[in-house]
Amino acid sequence: MNDWPDGWTGDRRERSNRYGRGSAGAQPEGARVMPHVQPRGVPQQSQGYDRGHEPGYDSGYNTGQVYGSPSGGGGQGGYGGPPPGAPRGPGQAPDWRRRIKVGALTLVVVLLAVSIGTYFWADGKLRREVDLSKVIERPEPGDGTNYLIVGSDSREGMSEEEKKKLHTGSAEGKRTDSMMILHDGSNGPTLISLPRDSNVTIPSFRGSESGKMFPATGRQTKLNAAYAEDGPELLVRTVEFNTGLHIDHYVEIGFAGFANIVDAIGGVELDIPKAFKDKKSGADFQAGKQTLDGEQALAFVRTRYAFANSDLDRTKNQQKFLAALAAQTATPGTILNPFAFYPTMGAGLDTLIVDKDMSLWSLGQMFFAMKGVTGGDGTSMNMPISGSVGGNLVWDKAKVKELVNQLNNDEKVTVTGN
Numbered sequence: 001m002n003d004w005p006d007g008w009t010g011d012r013r014e015r016s017n018r019y020g021r022g023s024a025g026a027q028p029e030g031a032r033v034m035p036h037v038q039p040r041g042v043p044q045q046s047q048g049y050d051r052g053h054e055p056g057y058d059s060g061y062n063t064g065q066v067y068g069s070p071s072g073g074g075g076q077g078g079y080g081g082p083p084p085g086a087p088r089g090p091g092q093a094p095d096w097r098r099r100i101k102v103g104a105l106t107l108v109v110v111l112l113a114v115s116i117g118t119y120f121w122a123d124g125k126l127r128r129e130v131d132l133s134k135v136i137e138r139p140e141p142g143d144g145t146n147y148l149i150v151g152s153d154s155r156e157g158m159s160e161e162e163k164k165k166l167h168t169g170s171a172e173g174k175r176t177d178s179m180m181i182l183h184d185g186s187n188g189p190t191l192i193s194l195p196r197d198s199n200v201t202i203p204s205f206r207g208s209e210s211g212k213m214f215p216a217t218g219r220q221t222k223l224n225a226a227y228a229e230d231g232p233e234l235l236v237r238t239v240e241f242n243t244g245l246h247i248d249h250y251v252e253i254g255f256a257g258f259a260n261i262v263d264a265i266g267g268v269e270l271d272i273p274k275a276f277k278d279k280k281s282g283a284d285f286q287a288g289k290q291t292l293d294g295e296q297a298l299a300f301v302r303t304r305y306a307f308a309n310s311d312l313d314r315t316k317n318q319q320k321f322l323a324a325l326a327a328q329t330a331t332p333g334t335i336l337n338p339f340a341f342y343p344t345m346g347a348g349l350d351t352l353i354v355d356k357d358m359s360l361w362s363l364g365q366m367f368f369a370m371k372g373v374t375g376g377d378g379t380s381m382n383m384p385i386s387g388s389v390g391g392n393l394v395w396d397k398a399k400v401k402e403l404v405n406q407l408n409n410d411e412k413v414t415v416t417g418n
Contacts, residue, residue, distance in 0.1 A: 125349035142408030144185030151178035184369035185410040189378035193315035199392035203241040257351025259294030326370035381417035
């Protein structure tokens with residue numbers, strides 16, 4: 001007797017035995033893994049459970065699961081994985097490419113914020129106290145940038161103990177201890193020392209505080225007397241009048257600030273060719289390479305009585321030291337190292353007196369130009385001297401005119417100084 005319903009053939013009975021009892025059994029059959037044969041050369045995703053399904057349909061049997069599975073390939077991914085951008089489940093590998101991108105972006109934002117904050121912090125420390133708009137009858141600007149760099153004997157903020165240690169004395173007020181013009185142009189930087197004993201003519205000027213006009217009287221005196229008489233504005237006016245060179249920026253530093261900067265960078269290495277001593281400045285140096293701290297550095301640049309040509313020899317030492325200071329300050333090791341950069345900026349910037357138009361960027365350019373003087377790209381010299389009168393040094397007018405011409409036209413300097 002045939003136990004199968006009418007119309008079923010032996011072939012169908014055989015197929016039923018292969019795939020399960022179906023609904024004919026007393027108990028429904030549970031789901032179980034069905035064998036699957038992948039036809040050679042045909043992609044898996046194009047095969048259904050049987051040939052009755054549409055191409056591309058996947059019932060779940062291809063992954064060994066019936067009715068789907070939480071980790072199966074028949075879910076939303078369609079081909080065995082989650083869709084792009086979907087959250088990854090436990091145990092799955094992290095998306096390192098995405099993490100690296102996010103980390104790099106975060107680092108850039110932090111560095112940018114720190115850089116901007118540092119710039120405004122440092123820029124705010126500059127003491128913009130010199131108003132060059134008060135200077136009258138100025139020469140026309142030339143090519144390049146001209147800085148008037150002044151070292152004053154200001155003892156501002158120094159205790160009696162510091163004055164004694166640095167051998168500065170206790171004189172009231174302040175005078176110029178050194179003066180230099182730094183020209184920064186396309187033919188390399190040029191550093192020109194202006195001896196403080198230079199014989200110059202004091203021109204007409206407007207008082208920096210009173211605003212009162214003082215007419216020219218033809219009075220001749222030492223260059224540093226201009227600063228003592230009416231400060232930086234008259235000094236700039238006197239330098240411009242006697243040279244014909246337009247001064248773009250003014251930078252001044254006192255005794256204490258100078259020593260603090262040197263100490264902040266850990267001293268300045270210098271090669272001293274000949275031993276010398278000077279009781280007035282406190283200098284006591286042996287010949288050879290050595291690292292000078294703030295106290296020694298100040299003594300080195302102030303010494304004049306130990307030399308035969310006191311003022312001219314001193315200006316050469318000042319040039320040599322300032323170039324070495326810039327060379328050791330304007331380096332990646334100082335700029336990129338916060339443990340060196342912040343102490344140096346903190347020690348130096350708030351002791352600098354600059355003109356109202358001076359930016360931190362301009363100050364940085366000045367330091368790098370100063371560094372170039374000793375790097376082989378620039379020239380250092382004294383203002384050309386032709387003789388002396390009453391103990392004052394007289395400039396060689398012809399050479400000064402040629403020098404200023406070359407600087408104004410940003411040409412290579414061929415004039416030599418003393």
